[in-house]
């Protein structure tokens with residue numbers, strides 16, 4: 001591992017100062033990134049001082065430093081997890097060979113595509129969330145939003161470092177393009193669907209960080225297994241930061257349903273009381289969970305097969321959880337719609353790697369939802385949040401183009417049309433939620449009436465600490 005250089009223009013632990021060409025190229029990209037941040041980053045808060053953690057090392061303890069910083073001065077750095085001596089390619093056709101320190105020529109395009117696709121999601125989410133500060137339910141939540149935003153910015157740096165270091169001229173062009181696409185733009189959208197959906201309120205934000213950031217967790221975990229060592233080490237460290245994003249999401253949804261359950265316990269109508277009805281939450285869960293399922297790609301995929309056989313992208317915890325790493329001569333039993341019913345079909349396991357990763361994700365989401373339901377139970381509510389079936393509302397893969405109920409039953413178009421507003425967020429839901437999220441709550445300790453305060457504060461501070469200091 002390189003030494004940690006925190007004082008450099010670009011903080012890093014990759015010995016950037018030893019490679020003047022690379023350093024110059026990244027320093028040229030830096031002002032473009034800053035310009036993008038000012039244009040597309042959080043609107044209206046760029047002068048304020050926010051209590052943010054900054055990555056300063058990759059040690060398990062003490063990797064983060066907390067301080068008040070204004071976001072444009074955040075120290076976005078390049079940090080790779082420590083190298084593992086003698087690391088091998090751990091799966092696929094090259095199993096047992098030394099892990100690659102340079103891009104293997106045969107897989108250059110495939111690797112670049114993986115890195116660009118991951119990289120594109122990072123600035124996309126910042127763009128999607130840029131207006132949310134104006135309706136923050138508290139200083140605690142405002143800080144949480146900005147923490148997520150600056151770290152997604154750092155994840156962009158992580159991918160841009162790989163593009164600049166290992167992919168020459170076309171890597172630099174791809175790095176420029178990452179700052180040119182825009183979430184939701186008609187002509188130049190972000191690459192993946194969920195990252196073009198608008199996030200206009202905090203219910204959507206918390207669902208996004210619960211379900212869509214969790215897709216990120218599984219993509220990063222599978223890339224942390226990569227035989228291309230710099231990518232593996234980059235993703236290992238990103239996962240450290242990612243955990244907090246999902247914490248913000250899951251506790252955010254949990255605090256919303258807690259508030260609703262408490263307020264409506266005596267039979268009060270949620271909308272009369274200005275809290276979010278639980279069926280509105282359920283529809284948002286259905287929407288963001290199904291959008292996030294799509295991000296894993298098709299159940300039966302030749303790309304997934306290539307990525308695995310090439311040793312570029314493994315399964316979740318490939319090295320730890322599995323004993324057989326070739327995935328040859330094994331099958332995955334897939335359910336797919338055919339002639340108006342669901343049939344099963346065995347496909348080669350390598351072709352099913354997207355679905356194998358999705359399986360791990362689904363299990364994780366089920367755990368999160370059990371947590372929501374424990375909250376409801378402890379508040380005396382009979383309502384239960386459920387995850388829809390993985391076939392529900394899919395636009396990618398073998399279920400795309402068909403209609404399914406949240407229980408996974410095949411429906412015809414008229415059955416779907418008759419029911420879909422009961423299952424997916426409606427305009428009315430958005431209008432109501434946006435109507436109660438009409439301003440920011442910015443006094444220390446003050447919380448919007450539609451959400452419970454968190455159980456504890458950040459970095460051992462009390463819940464009512466001044467997490468953001470306004471400098472107007």
Ligand SMILES: [Fe+2]
Pocket residue numbers: 122151152155216242
């Ligand atoms: Fe990220």
Ligand SMILES: [Fe+2]
Pocket residue numbers: 152213216242245
């Ligand atoms: Fe994230």
